[in-house]
Amino acid sequence: MGKEGVNLLKLMATYDKRWGYLLLFILVLLPMLQPIGMPISVSELTKDYLKQLETLEEGDIVLDSWSTEYSGYMELKPGMIATHKYFIKNGIKLFICLGHPEGLALVDALLNEEIKGYMEKYDYTYGEDYIILGFALPNQAATLAMATDFQGSVKVDWKGDSIKGTFLDRIETGADIDMIADFTTGAGNPGLINHIVLTFGTPMIQNQIGVSLPGSFMNLDAGLITGLLASTRGGSELELLIKEPGPGLIAMDAFTLGHYLLIILIVIGNIGFFGWTKKVSEKMESTTIR
Amino acid sequence: MSWFFKSKQVNLAILVASFMIGFVPYFIKVPQVNEFANTLTNISSVVGQFTIVIAIYSQYRRSLRFIRERRKGWVYNIYLLTFMSLMILIGFTWGEHNATYMWLVNSIVAPCSSVVYGILAFYMFSAGARAFRARSLKASLLIVAGVIVLLYQAPLTGSVIPGIEPYAVFLTGTVGMSLSRMFAIAIITGAIMLNVRMLTGRELAFLGFAREEES
Amino acid sequence: MEQWTFISQIFQIFIAFCLFTTLYGKGNPLRSWAEYSYLAAGTAMSVMWAWTYIRNHAVIGLQAGELIWIPAIILGLMMWFRIYPKYSYISRIPIAFTIGIGMAWTIRTSIFTQFISQISATIVPIFDQGPMWLFERTVIAVGVITMMSFFLYTMEIKGPHLWSATFGEYFMYLAFGAVFAGTFMGRLGLFVGHMQSYMFPVWKQPYTIGILLLVFVVMLALERTGWGAKLSA
């Protein structure tokens, strides 16, 4: 081995992390240029989520809450598209409430682009099948007001047109909402659980980003939410289940490679650690994990 | 009149009163009180929106100072102020459903917001590659759990080795979940205790009382 | 219009990659430009949202004769006195009011969702659904109890408490591993989703790759010549 061997080990322990960044970039972009089509499996979690969706009947009203900024949409997109396709296909009525100012851009991206054709195919029309209420749920107070006196607190849609004479006339309180579908990047709007789920027992499904999954698992276990779709991965599984392939399934190759790259670097790092760091230098790397 | 605004007691009384108005109706069965509380809450969310002006003011002041003192990057501050003012003007004049305004939101805010969060993937990546080294039992536990879940999450291994699913689900759904649960229970009392201190007038620094006490 | 959409798409890709140069760790004008554009547009958007919210509630409400919005507007205006140090005390009243209400809202429900529901969900019959259920439920209870015992501060940790706290600490690191992996998946999903929106439909691919390379080369050139640091904010 000699000196070169030692240097390789040193490199494994102390390489510039920006090389890793570059590799990650390449590995995410490559499979998009040349899709591989790796297989995926469907988790129980997603199957349960679909079971929740299947409890809905035609004409049921769903509070469709988008508490995500535009960036979170990038992660939730497959799940949002698949869930909305399910709603549209099965004639579920939606009223969309934005919980974040950037939601405005989402309306454009999702409804006017991604699933526009799908809505036309099923003749799903604004006013009759879905209504956008805009930034209607900025906080808990607004949610409570909506849950206790819907007609009193919500009068117009996002463009200022009256909502009288639509399917929303059927809603007096939170009890008249058949389900909450929450697409969120965090705790979302705690008001949904506090003032609708806990008060009226309304079932709530959630499509959550990976970062906030621990909290959602906790709420799922405590029965505060009834279905959970986890990150992009969950979205692509739902695409598979409802047989509506979309962006999620395409993303899975890049997803697999990104994960493997991290695992490989962990292995390399450990070889470097035992081969070099531990022998040569007593100074540890910068981390709490010791 | 100014004594009224300056008085600690008056401010404390308002704090306690608004707290009670928000707090009590949740627990008692009197619909009228509930309605009143809701009205006040709606008022408070409108009041909260007014603070944006303070934000804008601070932003302008900071940028103007940069420009005046020709500090590094002052040109960017000119650009910032001009662009921001222009966009606000467009929004106010033609409304936020206006095509130009929407273009700015879709073409600047949307991609940049995606980058600032997406870039965290890289930081997670390098932190993981650095920290996941078997230095001790603790670190080894971290690696074992992390790698199992990573392998399961990678769709290929998740489907080729179906046996991995129960372990990964156990780690995230059971072990990870109990951490969240412990965290939730542990943190809530402290948060309420802070409110106790505020309501009993022991922690009024947020109203700017600290400065006057010292002087 | 088609052409306009095309230009917008190219612009989005360009500004995104400019901001991605942050990863290189050195300042450069491309990044500064993207960052300041984002700041300006983002702030302007917040202003518009605040205004829309005030308009949709207070202004429209007032026009409909709901006098209750008058105090709301007055309190809101009082908030602005925070700007003038001499009169900033006037802003204390709206601050006390909003903080008081906000506090009440948090306390009154979080005790149920974070304390009661979570304890209640831990207390379940453990013997009636097979060995796996028994195992999982025991792990949750033991995990919560031992980890919590690690975070008790006003008693000395010794004897059985020490055993419990040590076990809890190890348990926590096991959980961290799983949580870290989940977080990584989330961030990666976000990044992949973002890149996907620049790679599909397929016509975008040459442009995306081209812009990526262009930004990368310009960044390196600026860095090597020393202009990057000079021209950045």
Add this chain to the structure above:
Amino acid sequence: MAELLFEIPGVESGRAFGLILILGIFILGIYYMRRGKLPYIRRVAAIDAISEAVGRSTEMGKPVLCSYGTGGFGYAVIAAMSILGHVARTCAETDTRLLVPTGGSHTSYLTRELAIDIVKGQYTAAGKPEMYNEDDMPFLSGEQYSFTAGYIGMLVRDRPGAVIMTGGHSSEAMNIAEMSNLVGALTITSGTYVSNMAALACASDYIMLVDEQPAAGAYLSKDPEQLATIRVVDIYKVLSLLLIVVGLLVLNTTGNDFIRRLLAS
């Protein structure tokens, strides 16, 4: 939901026990704060880490960077202010330059004023008021990511020897921690939510987990009322443990649902 164990007339059903718990915190809190007796409090390891970090910077002749978060007045930020006070005092005594980035949210103007008061106060108390420099506490805008960019700018320009990032930082925390690692600073952080905590534990040299930060803050402040807070929190933690243990035992040995019914009441 389990059947209710009891109801209090006039109180919404299913909310009585929650009300009792909250009132309990109020009563215990006021009792312990009035008593003014210092409870025993364990020295959290973070405190030593902070001293070590400041000491290291002093030796290297580098500044210390300490931030208290971007949020408004919450549990984490108040605790972080106590830590900031301690760091400012140590820096003043050892003639180490202290940098404190402020801003980051619309609620941060109020916290910023308090932070300035605290740092100034500590410099004065250490007898070196002339050492305080307001330019070292810049306001980095009220927007989260502009704040982050400014923060990172400070890291890159001033190359601090230690970064103590406490209080309520959210997703920008990882950004800052990795950057601070890149510039070779000793990094101490605290996590405010679970996934953040796991990531920061990997990225930083030392992390204050769960509610170690308020405990450290109370310990450093030596304020009996803050220490009393920790006492009450501990009592409730023990209470929750007891509820879980007793509930599980009773339910699984006798089938009695007593505790869950109590909780649901």
